[in-house]
Amino acid sequence: MTIVELPDENATAALAARLAALARPGDVIALFGELGAGKTSFARAFIRARGGGEAVPSPTFTLVQLYELTGGAIWHFDLYRLRHAEEAWELGIEDAFRDGISLIEWPERVGDLLPKRRLAIALDFGPTPNARRATLSAGGAWAERLAAIGAAA
Numbered sequence: 756m757t758i759v760e761l762p763d764e765n766a767t768a769a770l771a772a773r774l775a776a777l778a779r780p781g782d783v784i785a786l787f788g789e790l791g792a793g794k795t796s797f798a799r800a801f802i803r804a805r806g807g808g809e810a811v812p813s814p815t816f817t818l819v820q821l822y823e824l825t826g827g828a829i830w831h832f833d834l835y836r837l838r839h840a841e842e843a844w845e846l847g848i849e850d851a852f853r854d855g856i857s858l859i860e861w862p863e864r865v866g867d868l869l870p871k872r873r874l875a876i877a878l879d880f881g882p883t884p885n886a887r888r889a890t891l892s893a894g895g896a897w898a899e900r901l902a903a904i905g906a907a908a
Contacts, residue, residue, distance in 0.1 A: 757901070761887040767793050767878075770889060771800035774874070777900045778805070778856045780827040783870050785862035788878035793887045794860040797878065798831050801858060805829060819846045821855075828855035834864040843868055872896070 761767045778784070784801075786794040799811040806824045813833060822829040830851035837843065843865045851857040852870060862869050872895025879888045893901050 757891045759889045759891065760881065761793075761889055762881070762883070763885045764793070764796055767797055767887055767889075768800035768804075771797045772804035775801045775804035777897075779896075780854055780856060781852070782897070783852060783857045783859065783873040785869060785873050785875045786858065786860045786878065787862065787875060789880075792878040792880060794878055795833070797876070798858045798860065802829055802831065805856075819851075830855045830857045832857065832859045834859065834861040837861070837864040840864065840866045840868050870895075874901075 759770055761770060774784070778801075786797060788794050795813045802811050802822055802824075805822075805826055807822045807829065811820075811822075811831075818833060818836065820831045822831065828851075830847070832843075832846065832848070832851070834843065848857070848865070848868065859865070859869070862873075862875075874894070874897040875892040877890040877892075879890070881887050891901065
């Protein structure tokens with residue numbers, strides 16, 4: 756586990772860009788945190804770092820946004836409104852897990868459907884209004900990738 760202090764939104768975007776450079780199709784990145792903790796800001800920065808230049812809306816109402824990018828598809832899920840984990844199948848989550856890079860806000864809503872081979876990022880509020888703290892926990896190949904850049908989790 757690694758803790759990264761993020762003094763402002765630019766630091767959050769920089770972390771997202773670093774991780775975006777390491778991500779590969781089939782990866783799952785689970786974004787945990789309270790409302791307003793920065794999950795969507797992280798996801799937007801990640802998608803932009805991978806080449807998603809258009810608007811990156813929050814999928815709060817659509818539940819999922821798909822970005823077909825040069826380096827592979829990114830599936831951005833916001834599962835806050837999910838009532839049952841099984842509803843994730845209707846969103847194509849199995850395709851995302853197999854072929855795309857999955858960014859999942861509110862991953863706890865899918866329970867055991869969430870793969871263990873994920874990178875979990877818990878975002879918490881920091882000591883100042885714009886500061887955040889990211890706790891990274893790596894499963895699967897993520898542990899090796901993070902170690903290679905000096906951010907072992």
